[in-house]
Amino acid sequence: MGVLRALYDLGVRYLTLTHKCHTPWAECSETINHVAPNAPGLTQYGKEMILEMNRLGMMIDLSHSSSQTARDVLATTRAPVIFSHSAAFALCDAPMNIPDDVISALVENDGVIMVSFYNDFLTCGKPSNIASVIEHINHVRTMAGVDHVGVGAGYDGINRTPEGLEDVSKYPELFAELLQDPSWSLQDLKKLAGLNFLRVFGKVEEVSQHLSEEKPSEEIIPIHDIDAKWPCRYKFASLDNALI
Missing domain, CATH: 3.20.20.140 (Metal-dependent hydrolases)
Incomplete structure (x- = not known):
């Protein structure tokens, strides 16, 4: 959550939830390690992340996300995507x-x-x-x-x-x-x-203004989510162990 807020403070105004790898909290549209997408979709932490993006005024980009992740986001978000x-x-x-x-x-x-x-x-x-x-x-x-x-x-x-x-x-x-x-x-x-x-950009900012009195989320990613939903980390291991 702190990284998200720091990016917003630096001027970032939309976040693509996934690319060609899952994140620990959202599933991408690719088949990874022979595991097809659309099973878990968005985790509970992911839902907290979506609500924090709403509070900040960060647009949610669902390109590259699995269809189940998209459905979960649409059921969670208070702002347009x-x-x-x-x-x-x-x-x-x-x-x-x-x-x-x-x-x-x-x-x-x-x-x-x-x-x-x-x-x-x-x-x-x-x-x-x-x-x-x-x-x-x-x-x-x-x-x-x-x-x-x-x-x-x-x-x-x-x-x-x-x-x-x-x-x-x-x-x-x-x-x-x-x-x-x-x-x-x-x-x-x-x-x-x-x-x-x-x-859409304007409405995302309007929602943020309505939520301005809400407290920032301090949720952290559960360890079991990191272990279960980060199968692409091996791609980075040979480049720099610090990245994983």
């Missing part, structure tokens, strides 16, 4: 993609899913193009509404991009294509381009 770079599981069954029930839950949570441009998430590794991205954007819009979808390309961490969307200079091509669809208004596209994300 983001998926900073994810896509729809219904269109590509990549482990990191979001199932429809979680997408639909964003309506009540008032969060936002920012669609990734990574081929492995759009078309399960096959060649993709602007139409592939639009298909995922439209699917999220169908399941949750235009107020809950955004753009989260992920160019800083991907090496296979859609044809026609190779870098940020191509963003206008995406919006020009969407403008040809009469179901997308100019205001809708403004929401997609960033207004939805800014709304």
Whole structure:
């Protein structure tokens, strides 16, 4: 909890709960050591962490989290969440993609899913193009509404991009294509381009203000959680024993 507060004081405003490893308190979307995800999800300590993030005003990013972790967070958080770079599981069954029930839950949570441009998430590794991205954007819009979808390309961490969307200079091509669809208004596209994300950011800060009188959490990670939920630590052992 102290590390979380220190990061917030340094200017960090969103935390991705997991990447390609579990943390001691949240499960990622990857299969690790032959153990499939979606069993434990978020631990009790993890729920305390979510509430402390709410109190601070730290946005919760559920990209790379398992679907069970996402469900547990949505049942716990008092503030909207983001998926900073994810896509729809219904269109590509990549482990990191979001199932429809979680997408639909964003309506009540008032969060936002920012669609990734990574081929492995759009078309399960096959060649993709602007139409592939639009298909995922439209699917999220169908399941949750235009107020809950955004753009989260992920160019800083991907090496296979859609044809026609190779870098940020191509963003206008995406919006020009969407403008040809009469179901997308100019205001809708403004929401997609960033207004939805800014709304979530503002609401997270509002929740923090309402919780400002609550005491900071002083919970610590139970030792058994560290032993049970940190199977990736062996990857770091050869680099520096101090890291584990």
